[in-house]
Amino acid sequence: MVWGMINYIIRRLLMIIPTLIAITMVSFFILQVVPGDPARAMAGIEANEKDVQAIRKQLGLDKPIYLQYGIFLKHIVQGDFGQSIRSRDDVIKQIWPRFLNTLRLAVASISLSIVIGIIAGVIAATRKNSGIDYLTMGLVLVGISAPTFWMGLLLILVFSVFAGWFPAGGTGGFLSLVLPAITLAAPSAAVTARMTRSSMLEVLQMDYIKTARAKGQKEMKVVFKHALKNALMPTITIVGMQFGYLMGGAVLVETVFTWPGVGWVLVDAIFAKDYPVVQAGVIFIAASFVFVNLAVDILYSYVNPRITYD
Amino acid sequence: MWLRLSRNRMAIVGLVIIALFICTALLAPYLAPYNPLKQNLLLISGGPSAKHWLGCDQVGRDIFSRIIYGTAVTFKIALTSVLMGLFLGTAIGALGGYYGGKVDAGVVFLADILLAFPGLLLAIAIVAAVGTGLGAVIIATGFSTIPQFIRVTRSVVMGEKEHNYVLAAQAIGENHRSIIVRYILPNCIAPIVVLLTLRVAAIILIASGLSFLGLGVQPPTPEWGAMLAEGRGYLQKAPHIAMFPGLAIMIVVLAFNLLGDGLRDALDPRMKI
Numbered sequence: 001m002v003w004g005m006i007n008y009i010i011r012r013l014l015m016i017i018p019t020l021i022a023i024t025m026v027s028f029f030i031l032q033v034v035p036g037d038p039a040r041a042m043a044g045i046e047a048n049e050k051d052v053q054a055i056r057k058q059l060g061l062d063k064p065i066y067l068q069y070g071i072f073l074k075h076i077v078q079g080d081f082g083q084s085i086r087s088r089d090d091v092i093k094q095i096w097p098r099f100l101n102t103l104r105l106a107v108a109s110i111s112l113s114i115v116i117g118i119i120a121g122v123i124a125a126t127r128k129n130s131g132i133d134y135l136t137m138g139l140v141l142v143g144i145s146a147p148t149f150w151m152g153l154l155l156i157l158v159f160s161v162f163a164g165w166f167p168a169g170g171t172g173g174f175l176s177l178v179l180p181a182i183t184l185a186a187p188s189a190a191v192t193a194r195m196t197r198s199s200m201l202e203v204l205q206m207d208y209i210k211t212a213r214a215k216g217q218k219e220m221k222v223v224f225k226h227a228l229k230n231a232l233m234p235t236i237t238i239v240g241m242q243f244g245y246l247m248g249g250a251v252l253v254e255t256v257f258t259w260p261g262v263g264w265v266l267v268d269a270i271f272a273k274d275y276p277v278v279q280a281g282v283i284f285i286a287a288s289f290v291f292v293n294l295a296v297d298i299l300y301s302y303v304n305p306r307i308t309y310d
Numbered sequence: 311m312w313l314r315l316s317r318n319r320m321a322i323v324g325l326v327i328i329a330l331f332i333c334t335a336l337l338a339p340y341l342a343p344y345n346p347l348k349q350n351l352l353l354i355s356g357g358p359s360a361k362h363w364l365g366c367d368q369v370g371r372d373i374f375s376r377i378i379y380g381t382a383v384t385f386k387i388a389l390t391s392v393l394m395g396l397f398l399g400t401a402i403g404a405l406g407g408y409y410g411g412k413v414d415a416g417v418v419f420l421a422d423i424l425l426a427f428p429g430l431l432l433a434i435a436i437v438a439a440v441g442t443g444l445g446a447v448i449i450a451t452g453f454s455t456i457p458q459f460i461r462v463t464r465s466v467v468m469g470e471k472e473h474n475y476v477l478a479a480q481a482i483g484e485n486h487r488s489i490i491v492r493y494i495l496p497n498c499i500a501p502i503v504v505l506l507t508l509r510v511a512a513i514i515l516i517a518s519g520l521s522f523l524g525l526g527v528q529p530p531t532p533e534w535g536a537m538l539a540e541g542r543g544y545l546q547k548a549p550h551i552a553m554f555p556g557l558a559i560m561i562v563v564l565a566f567n568l569l570g571d572g573l574r575d576a577l578d579p580r581m582k583i
Contacts, residue, residue, distance in 0.1 A: 033439040033440065146559075147519065147563075150538060150556030153545060247428065251430060270525065271524070282435050
């Protein structure tokens with residue numbers, strides 16, 4: 001079984017290579033489609049033609065497009081994302097610490113969404129068609145439908161402006177993480193609650209649950225020991241997918257709370273037409289989305305004994 | 311399916327809300343009490359009142375009128391984008407599902423590439439390349455919708471092509487295009503309609519998100535996400551500037567989600583969540 005699992009992991013890793021290459025292609029072609037001359041943009045408006053040509057040659061922009069892409073890919077693999085047009089600094093030095101900030105926010109959000117989502121789903125399922133069930137599902141619908149940036153502003157208004165409990169932005173310690181994490185977690189918690197409720201309802205109908213109740217086991221034990229364990233399988237998949245979406249959706253939350261993550265850097269770079277930073281931002285976020293989905297697939301195959309590794 | 315849908319009260323509520331917003335969008339010039347672009351410096355950040363039901367924004371424009379006109383902008387984006395995703399995604403997915411083999415492998419690879427990007431990120435990347443504005447938002451949100459249509463159509467067509475009516479059509483000499491368009495796709499409508507409804511909700515969120523970031527529809531065009539962005543700087547003194555456009559987005563998206571859920575439950579009660 002161990003060899004089967006290792007084999008499966010290696011195969012899945014090989015399968016994501018074409019997707020990662022496609023991500024770099026999309027990122028590369030952003031610069032090709034943008035109007036204007038990237039070499040001129042890097043040299044500056046007042047640079048003479050000789051300097052622009054020198055930069056063009058230095059960046060390989062005078063070569064055929066397929067060679068340019070090859071050079072781009074080679075540099076990416078070596079961790080070289082080029083230099084920022086604005087700061088002239090290595091892009092990786094700008095992006096990496098911001099990426100870690102986004103990761104911190106995403107991990108905090110997914111942890112919150114798992115706890116809130118699963119508890120809400122279990123409560124709704126065990127009190128089906130009651131007032132609590134309708135209230136929970138109503139909140140779920142609001143969580144899925146409300147725009148995250150609006151929810152963030154609402155939380156700032158209530159908890160920062162009126163109550164003064166939390167800062168409205170920045171990264172000044174744990175308190176600064178609370179509101180952005182809640183904002184980012186809300187839609188994910190809603191989806192998790194929905195899925196947990198649905199799978200709990202299915203599992204609670206099973207014969208072995210009836211047997212456990214007939215044997216006189218306490219309801220808490222029936223729900224948490226017998227039912228929840230089996231109901232969590234589909235929830236794991238959903239949670240994993242949500243983590244990937246959190247990395248992408250963090251752009252909006254980072255903008256609302258001026259959280260210095262990779263999403264905020266990406267949007268800022270678009271306005272500044274700092275395309276090497278834009279390319280790096282797109283690659284980082286998309287690649288982390290792919291790797292998280294891969295990790296979820298592997299985790300799911302590990303916890304679900306019915307999956308074989310053929 | 312439609313009978314089951316009619317019994318779902320929440321889905322009907324969603325449908326009524328959507329119908330109301332569509333009417334608002336179509337009749338905006340007649341319903342809006344004020345010109346959405348007209349500034350009144352005497353009413354800067356004014357709160358709700360009898361004359362201005364939802365108050366005025368940071369340059370004295372009537373928020374209620376701007377929300378009404380914003381409905382037209384939002385539905386224009388949503389309808390055009392979802393139709394773009396529908397036609398392109400359904401066509402590509404149908405080809406993959408019907409022909410199989412290398413064609414299908416190519417279709418799956420294309421869908422996987424597009425799905426490798428979270429929806430908002432793909433839209434941001436496209437806007438970074440083509441620029442901002444209404445057209446760019448439509449292209450960006452349309453592209454982000456294509457892979458879902460590819461996936462669903464491909465899956466349904468793969469199931470349908472094994473049925474006897476397809477074999478019979480092939481036996482009487484119908485060409486492949488005719489078989490896909492006249493025989494198979496009409497039997498795939500139900501799941502595609504469900505997806506279409508749910509994707510409209512997602513498109514509205516992405517489009518308003520892009521405008522909030524300043525990458526979408528540009529001021530002074532009344533667009534809900536852009537209005538929210540403008541209201542952000544006035545949260546303490548005039549929270550209504552940001553709150554009402556956000557509420558509008560939430561109500562419309564909720565309505566589409568209710569309708570989409572109802573359609574999905576009516577299509578297959580076993581899929582009920």
